[in-house]
Amino acid sequence: MKITIYDVAEKAGVSIATVSKVINNTGRISDKTRKKVWSIMEELDYQPSAVASALSGKSTFTIGLTLPDLANPYFAEIARAIEDQGRKHGFNVFMCSTDNDASKEEEYYQLFMKKRVDGIIMVSRDKENVIVKKILNEKVPLVMIAREFFAVPVTSVMVDDYYGGMQAGQHLLEQGHQRIAVIVENLTELGSKERLRGASDAAKEADIAIPESYVIEGGYTLDSGKAAMKQLLMLEQRPTAVFACNDILAIGAIQAVRESGLRVPEDISIVGYDNTILATIVDPPLTTVAQPIKEIGERAVALLVEQIQSKESLRQRVVLMPDLVVRQSTCAIDL
Template sequence: MASIKDVAARAGVSVATVSRVLNGHPSVSTDARARVLGAVETLGYRPNAVARSLRTDQTRTLGLVISDVMNPYFTELARSVEEEARALGYSVIIGNADERPDLQDHHVRTLLDRRIDGLLVSPTDGGSPLMVDAVRAGTPMVFVDRWIKGLDVPVVRSDGRAAVRALVAHLHGLGHRRLAIIAGPAATTTGRERVTAFQEALAEYGLPLPAEYVGQGDFQAASGRRATERFLDLAEPPEVVFAADNLMALGALDAVRARGLRVPEDLALAAFDDIPWFVHTDPPVTAVAQPTGELGRAAVRALVDRIGGGPGESVTLPARLVVRRSCGEPAPPPAPAPTPTASPSPVRRSTP
């Protein structure tokens, strides 16, 4: 079985450098880290995690508490977290809060009891006493996507304000004037932020956001359906519904179809959080896309830095608008037919 000395020899570095890479220390260069991880993979080196945890008081394990594992956004986020953690020599234990603060705290408590080295959390509400206590006790922690204000914890998130502004400009250019939103929970930072961004963007075009055009959702499909049904029952329904989450958008789509109506002819639809399914719906859904994979990887790097005694810098990445056809956009022109190629002339053979 390969030893740490074998890994160091193959990578052309010192044993100390191998140790730093395996312990996620940020001071190692990108090139040296790649060579060490390549040597580990080639040699099949497996450090004794139990012995190492006894020596270093580390378990090489991270905790990840996500808001809803059924939400494709968080599924992709969890995957990128796990991949980056594995590349840095960590395992990940995942807890699904199902958008419930009590379940979130259950997972946080369980993970802390298992002596994880650090914790990634997408909070389901604006203030968990348990997480406040964990931060004050010195637990390395990073918030991803959502955060709790007032805590000295790095936040890795996307900024959707510019993309929402681009969406409203796009809708205005298509001639839409009555725009509604299905909001996420007001207790979450993303729930509040997306409504504010939408309202500010409407104001730039002199468009109001009446109270009846704000539907309250919970980032799950059933709430999107209920809010859309209420919009459709209004004396003057909106022309467009902007769902501040992909699952709520799917619920809105269900509500429209259940009444025998069509998107976008009877009601246009846009969503925050693009997902692979949106290109397969009829019509494909216009959406604000977050750089989910980049967010997950950046969150792990920030947490590993925090575990190593570093500051764990906050990261904000821009979201972008993906235009499709659910808001009345013109269909793309058909692809040109392939130009037929001339078939070669048959070879004529002379007879003797």
């Protein structure tokens, strides 16, 4: 027998109007009553009609989420944080992985519009910002993660990548390293540029330069991390330390070092970035710059819900701080 709004109201001891207000997030309802009604709906497995809500112009209680690669533990952990936080606010999260493909971003944008999502959270790899512009033109609430859009006001949740890069560089310098290389993801992206700039400025403060030959564009995969590290190992004067701008690149670099017959960290120290679950299970455990993944998800959802409820799209820029986690993939160099 299908559960109706009448069943929810009766079980919760409130009126049908109160249940409706809770579902549509309208009216003055106490937090206690709101939580009670949501609890009863979960207990009875009551599903409000999203189609009916959409046709009436009301909330569908869905958030669209696009991420570049859900196979990457960093984005998988971000997705989990957003899903958990969305649930707390009464929203279901519709997740899509674009595989760093701008055409897939377009497909998922069209799907989100058909589903009448209430808002979108996204990490975009589209250099032309086509989808971002379309979303803004449709006046759909939008929050961007890990990337800013300067042409038009967009709410964003960022991490201070410059500071993270500086932390990585300073750590290696404190270990006595002077030949420090950097494997970046993509030099056309702000995050990669800022991580590199932070590490370079840390070196400059110690009167050390990172030469161009020590900066390799590695992409996003394990294999590309290995390939970038192999390039560095072929240099006449190889580096004694490498800062890889994500954990996957760092692990690829560790594999390449081992395959060459060298050791981490005794011959080459390696620092990653993100502090995903991979950093704790790789051998040796990875020294890495930890991004506040849970907080990124929480802040992104909170800002999106604020836009949905207020129906305003004022730009807010949240910058969170990363923190270095020292493990066994780095050590002091013997001079």
